[in-house]
Amino acid sequence: MDLFRLDGDIALVTGAGSGIGQRIAVGLAEAGADVACFDLPGSAGLDDTRARIEAAGRRAVVLRGSVTEAAEVEAAVDAAERQLGGLTVAVNAAGIANAFPAEDMPLDQWQRMLDINLTGVFLSCQAEARRMLARRRGSIVNIASMSGSIVNRGLQQIHYNTSKAGVIHLTRSLAMEWCDRGIRVNAISPGYTATPMNTRPEMATQTAVFEAETPMGRMASVDEMAGPAIFLASRASSFCTGQDLVIDGGFTCW
Template identity: 70%
Template sequence: MDIFSLTNKVAFVTGAGSGIGQRLAIGIAEAGADVAAFDMPSSTGLAETAAAIEALGRRCVTLQGDVTRGDTVAAAIATAERDLGPIELAVNCAGIANAAPAEEMPLEQWQRMMDVNLTGVFLCAQAESRVMLPRKRGAIVNIASMSGSIVNRGILQAHYNTSKAGVVHLTKSLAMEWVGQGIRVNSVSPGYTSTPMNLRPEVAEQVKRFESETPMARMAEVDEMVGPVVFLLSPAASFVTGIDLLVDGGFECW
């Protein structure tokens, strides 16, 4: 259906070199958009992302930088617009995760989590808005987590959970600031997902618990994040802003 199409749009996607971000960048191209794929210089997956997008007949430019540097993000957006055209869509997916008991967590570990997962999303959305607002059109999707709404059993991630809760409320705040200026802002909160991090042999037992605690009795596939994000970016969601869309297999119902 045309209302779900992203044809002739240009999207800027962070965290596009691996995991959910990579799949979203490719999925957005499958929906018809050209994609600027952004990730850390240490990422080894951007070339793979670009090859998959170009195999679909869409254009892709790969960009490297740190989402905690607003000037770097702004420069990447300028390059993307020069090479692909005006950015109308954005997905802010770059993030990190680790664990530590709250009473033992070094301040540096807490601060790094906030810098990447929350401040990084703000800086990206800020840079994206600066090119979208003058044109009075755009759609932004921030990738949060169900951990922004619940506390995962047995996982010591006070810093991660807090950062993702911040992303959800930041999304609502930006949506309301820009609601009359042509920009929609929403977030998607994945549940447990089969990313490379969760497919490591050393976390196999933990994954069994994740699956048993999820009503649908499995983790999500990364493919299952594409539809919700494409929907929120597309004309089909033209009256949707400020929501956090849970994609968690029913986890929060229990």
């Protein structure tokens, strides 16, 4: 089990204020890492993330900014290294989701989705890798989605699907650029997951559809994303790079 331990690792998690990003940040701490938690200035959940990490006996720092701003991402990585030490693990979970008919979608809605979900992941990977490459050591995990590989029935999300498909191929491309320089880059593609976004009261009807269409008959909990992230961050996956780990309850089998 020592293969899965992250003792001595320094991690940065974007989107750490809620949902999958928050649970992974806490999971990395439970596996032994100290964690820098990055999210938007208005994210009230960051303080809770820090408290949960510290309750696990690890160090935590809260960093605020936007993944769409290169200077803010660079500053966050600098602050993480200054306060915790040299970065060895990064999980890029910041992202948004919404829906709109393709034929009527405003350009700014399309662009905002790509700016956050895809360009934001690129800027994060770039800033993280600049430090890791200098030490020839690091594992980067990007949060994509099964929607990057399939088209969800009944959901009008061309911009979201496109952004997540981009994350998967960005992950593979970066993995091949950096594989001989000490950095592994992989992706996790969750299926329908019970995040705060998907468990709002107004989502009840849609949630029932999500559960019915998933072979395992339910949505994932955010807890079920921590294990895959720990695996990809740790020595347990030391020969794994450029992969997209789909965690979907069997959804993409049908």
